[in-house]
Amino acid sequence: MKTLLEINNLHTSFFTHLGEVQAVRGIDFVLEEGDILGIVGESGSGKSVTSLSIMGLVDDPGRITEGSIVFEGVDLTKLTNEQLAEYRGNDISMIFQDPMTSINPVYSIGNQLMEVILRHTKMTKEEAKERAIELLKMVGIPEPEVRLKNYPHQFSGGMRQRAMIAMAISCNPKLLIADEPTTALDVTIQAQILELMRSLKDKINTTIILITHDLGVIAEVCNKVIVMYGGMIMERSNIESLYDNPQHPYTRGLLQSVPKNVTGKKNRLIPIEGSPPDLLSPPPGCPFSPRCPHAMEICLKEAAPLFKISDTQFASCWLHHVDAPEVEGYVKVAGDENE
Amino acid sequence: MSEERIPLLEVKGLKKYFISGSLKNRRVLAAVDGINFTIYKGETFGLVGESGCGKTTTGRTICRLYNPTEGEVIIDGIDIAKMSEKELRPYRKKMQMIFQDPYASLNSRMTVTDIIAEGIDTHKLLVGEARQERIYELLEKVGLKREHASRYPHEFSGGQRQRIGIARALAVNPEIIICDEPISALDVSIQAQVVNMLEDLQDEFGLTYLFIAHDLSMVRHISDRIGVMYLGKMMEITTADNLYEHPMHPYTISLLSAIPVPDPKNSIRSKRIILKGDVGSPINMKPGCRFAPRCQYATERCLTDTPELRELEPEHFVACHNAETIRGI
Numbered sequence: 001m002k003t004l005l006e007i008n009n010l011h012t013s014f015f016t017h018l019g020e021v022q023a024v025r026g027i028d029f030v031l032e033e034g035d036i037l038g039i040v041g042e043s044g045s046g047k048s049v050t051s052l053s054i055m056g057l058v059d060d061p062g063r064i065t066e067g068s069i070v071f072e073g074v075d076l077t078k079l080t081n082e083q084l085a086e087y088r089g090n091d092i093s094m095i096f097q098d099p100m101t102s103i104n105p106v107y108s109i110g111n112q113l114m115e116v117i118l119r120h121t122k123m124t125k126e127e128a129k130e131r132a133i134e135l136l137k138m139v140g141i142p143e144p145e146v147r148l149k150n151y152p153h154q155f156s157g158g159m160r161q162r163a164m165i166a167m168a169i170s171c172n173p174k175l176l177i178a179d180e181p182t183t184a185l186d187v188t189i190q191a192q193i194l195e196l197m198r199s200l201k202d203k204i205n206t207t208i209i210l211i212t213h214d215l216g217v218i219a220e221v222c223n224k225v226i227v228m229y230g231g232m233i234m235e236r237s238n239i240e241s242l243y244d245n246p247q248h249p250y251t252r253g254l255l256q257s258v259p260k261n262v263t264g265k266k267n268r269l270i271p272i273e274g275s276p277p278d279l280l281s282p283p284p285g286c287p288f289s290p291r292c293p294h295a296m297e298i299c300l301k302e303a304a305p306l307f308k309i310s311d312t313q314f315a316s317c318w319l320h321h322v323d324a325p326e327v328e329g330y331v332k333v334a335g336d337e338n339e
Numbered sequence: 340m341s342e343e344r345i346p347l348l349e350v351k352g353l354k355k356y357f358i359s360g361s362l363k364n365r366r367v368l369a370a371v372d373g374i375n376f377t378i379y380k381g382e383t384f385g386l387v388g389e390s391g392c393g394k395t396t397t398g399r400t401i402c403r404l405y406n407p408t409e410g411e412v413i414i415d416g417i418d419i420a421k422m423s424e425k426e427l428r429p430y431r432k433k434m435q436m437i438f439q440d441p442y443a444s445l446n447s448r449m450t451v452t453d454i455i456a457e458g459i460d461t462h463k464l465l466v467g468e469a470r471q472e473r474i475y476e477l478l479e480k481v482g483l484k485r486e487h488a489s490r491y492p493h494e495f496s497g498g499q500r501q502r503i504g505i506a507r508a509l510a511v512n513p514e515i516i517i518c519d520e521p522i523s524a525l526d527v528s529i530q531a532q533v534v535n536m537l538e539d540l541q542d543e544f545g546l547t548y549l550f551i552a553h554d555l556s557m558v559r560h561i562s563d564r565i566g567v568m569y570l571g572k573m574m575e576i577t578t579a580d581n582l583y584e585h586p587m588h589p590y591t592i593s594l595l596s597a598i599p600v601p602d603p604k605n606s607i608r609s610k611r612i613i614l615k616g617d618v619g620s621p622i623n624m625k626p627g628c629r630f631a632p633r634c635q636y637a638t639e640r641c642l643t644d645t646p647e648l649r650e651l652e653p654e655h656f657v658a659c660h661n662a663e664t665i666r667g668i
Contacts (some may be wrong), residue, residue, distance in 0.1 A: 042526035156617040157390075186389035187555065188614045191597035195613055213527060216599030239603045257531035258601060259560035268538075269560065271531030275496050291528075 001032040004174060004207050005054070010067035012046075012053045021279045023049040025231035026067070028306075031175070036201060036208045038222035038239075040215060040254075044276050046231040047211045051177045054209075055094055056084040071175070090120050093168040097180035099160035103152045109136075109163050110148030113170060120171045135166040138203065139196060158189035165196065172204050179211045194220050215254060219243060227251050230277045230287025232303065238312040247307075247315035247330060250288045286316070294319055294327055307333050344379040346413075347547050348401070348515055351375055353410035353420075355393075355400045368622050370396040372571035373410070375648065378515070383541070383548040385562030385579065387555060389594075391618055392568040394551045398517045401549070402436050403427060414515070432462055435508035439520035441500035445492040451478070451503055452488045458511040477506040482536060498529035502536070509540065515547040523554060534561055555598050559583050564654075567591050570621050570629035573648060577655040587657045587666060590630045628659070636665050 012024040024046040031037055041047040052058050054069055056076060069076040071092065076084060096102045104112060113132040117123055123131060129148070136144035139162040152160060161181060168176055178197065182190040198221055200206055210222060218225050218239070225242050227235040227250065235248040246252045253272040260267060274291035277283055283290060289299040298304075298318050307320035309331060319330040352373050360366035371393040378384040386394045399405050401412050403419065412420045419430050435458070438444035445454055452474050459465050465473055475485045481502040492500055501521060508516050518537070522530040534557065540546060552558045558565060559579050566576045567588065575588040586592045593612040614633050628634070631641040640660050648656040651663070659665070 042528060158617055186553065186618070187597040188389065188594060189617065190599070191611060191613050194599070214599065215527075215601040219601050219603045220599045243601060243603055254527055255601065257528050259556050266560075269531035269535055271535060272528035273532070275498060275529065276526070 001034070003030055004033045004035075004072065005031040006068075006070040007050075007054075008068045008070070010050070010053060010069065011065045012049050012058055012062060013065050014062040016061060019280050022282060023062070023231055023279060024053065025282070027226075027228070027231075027233050029226060029233070029236060031207060031209070033174075033207055034201070034205065035224055036197075036210060036222045038218035038225040039209065039211045039228060040213065040218050040225060041228035042213055042276060044230075044279060045228040047228050048179055050228070051094065051179050051209060051211055054175075054177065055088060055092060056081070057094075089116060089173075090171050091173055092175045092177065093171070093173040095161075095164050095168050095176070095178040095181045097183050099157070099164045099184075100152065102164060103160060105152050108149055108151055109155065110150075113148075113163070113167055116167050116170045131170070132166075135170055136163070138169075139163070139166045140192070141166075157185055158192060161185060161189075161193055162196065165193075165200070169200060169204060169206065173206060175209070176200070176206045177209045177211070180213070181210070182217060183212070183214075190217075197221055215243075215258065227254070230282055231279060232287055233306065233316060234288065235313075235315045236306065237309075237314070241310065241313045245313075245329075247309050247313060247320065248288075248317045249292045249294055249319070251315075252329075253291075286318070296324070309333055344382075346377045347380045347415065348378040348549070349411070349413040350377070350397075350401065351411040351413065353397070353400060353412065354408040355396050355405055356408045366622050369571045369624055370621060371400060372624075374566075374568070374571075374573045376566050376573065376576055378547060378549060380514075380547055381541075381545055382563040383550050383561055385558040385565040386549060386551045386568060387553060387558050387565060387594075388568035389553065389618055391570070391621065393571040393621075394568050395519055397568070398436070398519050398549060398551050402434055402517055403431075404436075428462075432458070432511045433514045434517065435511065435513040435515075436517045436519065437501070437504050437508050437521045440524055441497050441504060442492075442524075444504055445500055447492050450489055450491060451483075454492070454503060455507045455510050457507065462511055464511065473510070474506075477509055480509065480540070481506045482532075496529075497525055498532060501525060501533055505533075505536070505540070509544070512544075513546070515549065517549045517551070519551045520553070521550075522557065523552065530557065537561070555595065567594070570619060570624070572629050572645075573656075573658060574630065575655075575657050576648065581655060585655075587651065587655065587662045588630075588659050589634050589636050589665060636661050 007029050010024055010027050014021040014023060039047045053064055064077050110132055114128040117128040117131050132148060133144045136147060141147050141159060141162055155163060182193050212218060223239055225237055225239055226233055229250050234250045246255060256270040257272060259269060272291055277287045285300045286303045289295040296318060304316045304318045306314040306316045308314055318324055319327050320333050322332055352375060353371055354373050355371040357368040357370060388394045400407050407420045410420060411418045414430060414433055419427060455474050455477055456470055459470060474488055478485060478487055483502055522533050550561055562579045564578050565582050567574045569590050575591045583595060586595055593614050596611045616633050619632060626645050627643050628641040628646050631637040646658045646660050648658045650656050
């Protein structure tokens, strides 16, 4: 497998009048070609800021304060805005949660699609139109020749999201970042869009980062997953191990707080008590420690490294340290990811 | 649920139309188009459906936040659908509402005390010392502290704000609380906290809930019985387990199959029915089953003849002409 994207020790902060909001606090991961990586986390976990950092779209007062984002050997954090623009839309493109805020309401869908194509390729107007029709067909919009002339308000929510996806894939990007692409949609439409995303991977061989708060959506489409909390990675794993054998108390808490419906029996939900950390003054240790049922002294002082559970699973929790007390379900391991 | 069921709220032929356009070109949006259901004392009735199906309008019309176009809303044996504001007043106490957006539903310029006490003040239930004591008691009931009483909404997180909204609803000792998507704006780890609290309060005060939501797995968890709506019509009503184990309406079947399951090895994906197209427009609708244009089993009759809810099995109501034959497939 060829490495497409490598993120090392990424820190992104927002400098507000209240102080520095540390949205992303030192995350590392590697994306190989053909991966569909899910990033799951609650609001404020840093998942969206991570994706905006990759795209170079972190606006004032925010900036990347440390770390590197290496895309095909080039560190994107070192590039100027003009150089980055060559990557954006071409090699890396993005789909947002609310299609209506990312599409211009006063231009027709076809106009906006062709603009992207003309901007990034050497096609003529006629060719671009052909390509636009082909793209709309690919994302499952009926009568693309007619629909091309429509304006965004004439599209339903699901169709707008399809049009957004068509725009995002128009230049065959190597990396597609989808930030909560189905959150604003109904479940039956969500099923359609997820199906489309799965098929895209086969059709144009794109590597995908899918950001969501829904563990169900991740399980449907991804092969790798990162669980974020308080700007840090709590667990990084292949898809099966995460659901079968979660190795971080936060991952467990998330999986437990979703209802497991068994016929004829009413189980009480197991919530995670407390509320997420304040990123203006995050706790010095593990961000989850104030809510963690197993929190130890060290957890409050120092964040744990990513312990290597297996070749494909890493968890940032001191319970995996050889000196930690035994807790059922958590394995002890010798080293972290760097060893 | 108790053995002997006492109806608390009966909705009969309820319609809510919104009319716009000019005299010549009248546009009638049938948000709720003749629905019937009964909620019994002490139960939780879930109302599910996709956006635009009329579930929120149903909740708001029952509360008389909207005036119904037609039909009856019977609470404790009395029809409140056509009452004047003045006549309605004593009945407003019986019904309270919790809203979806904990940011928009609390007045940011009022203290928590004044927000929670609004109902108490309107109905002149308590004053002075007793009023303040009641606020403290309510705050503790919803897991907040006494000190929170003098603060303003912006000092609270989304989950805490939703708790304030729940305390406000409880303040007048209602019999039924209409919960309109009370957890969908909250984070997953906070949702479970709020749901558990709603269940505890129900046990303690013998509350009845109408729980409106689109998160199907949470609805199954909290509800005793569930109604499924589509474009202003009730498609299916049955017990929670029955709905998920033996759905009979083709819409319910495809809706349930669309839920993403947090288990990468589940086999549902292969059985998934992916519906074609979108929910149609509720404006100037023609007769016939609302779901027919997207239904794989639709026959000619479905396009002309609107199906009514029929009790095909005890406690299982389905509005589909072909439910019996579909089940055999």
